[in-house]
Amino acid sequence: MKIKDYLKERFPALKLLPSIYHQWDVGIHFSLGRHIYQLNENGELNLEYFQCVHHQMTEIFNELFEQNDDLFLVANIYKHKTQGNNARKLKIYQPFLKCKDDLYRIQVETCPYPFEEDDAEEYEMQQFSLLCKRKDLRITPLLKAAAHEDFPLKPRFGGCTVDDPDVFFVNIAKDIIFFIYDDRGCEVIAxxxxxIRALYDQYHDWIESERMHSN
Structure with missing residues (x-):
């Protein structure tokens, strides 16, 4: 199965790009680390804030994904057309896979650069996808890397040239998609x-906005 075939069947017209919440009628937008500043009084990174963010995103992820759930781990990488593809998928996937042989099962599709820029035609997006199970992934560092894109904290994603990668978790067992856009928040659609009713009820205090009517 390919990610585009799954999306065409279950989430028609959805594009795996930032702001999936605004593309679909059923979803939740969570705000993370509320009321805690990213920096402390000395202008240094506030580790308490990041600990809070890590805890919240892990709680949400655990509610959505069980160990044996089949999922697509999708990574959008944005690059200049003249730049090669050498080992880019390795730096996104390799640190977070328990079995390195899974690297050979990663699929890739090259697409037009999806954002409005004056020189957008000079860039392109490569969408990598791996069909696996939650238990195949090192979830804790993977979630942290998704939240660290704007800060000099480890773990981090590597191999990026234009923008930070966008990483999506697509649960094909439950028809749920989870996206951490950075340390400030994440989106869930179903x-x-x-x-996602249980998620809504359990973590209502973290919700920025929601679309819970049926589509």
């Missing part, structure tokens, strides 16, 4: 509201 095929229907009942699939």
């Amino acid at each position: 095929l229907d509201a009942e699939r």
Whole structure:
């Protein structure tokens, strides 16, 4: 199965790009680390803030994904057309896979650069995808890397040239998509509201906005 075939069947017209919440009728937008500043009084990184963010995103992820759930781990990498592809998928995937042989199962599709820029035609997007199970991934460092893109904290994603990668977790067992856009928040969409009702009820205090009506 390919990610584009799954999306065409279950989430028609959805594009795996930032702001999936605004593309779909059923979803939740979570705000992370509320009321805690990213920097402390000395202008240094506030580790308490990042600990809070890590905890919240892990709680949300654990509610959505079980160990044996089949999922696509999708990474959008944005690059200049003249730059090669050498080992880019390795730096996005390799640190977070328990079995390195899974690297050979990664699929890739090259697409037009999806954002509006004056010189957008000079760039392109490569979308990597791996069909695996949650238990195949090192979830804790993977989630942290997704939240660290704007800060000099480890773990981090590597191999990026234009923008930081966008990483999506697509649970094909439950028809749920999870996207951490950075340390400030994350988005969850689902095929229907009942699939994320428990998440809505349990973490309501973290919700920035929601679309829980049925589509």
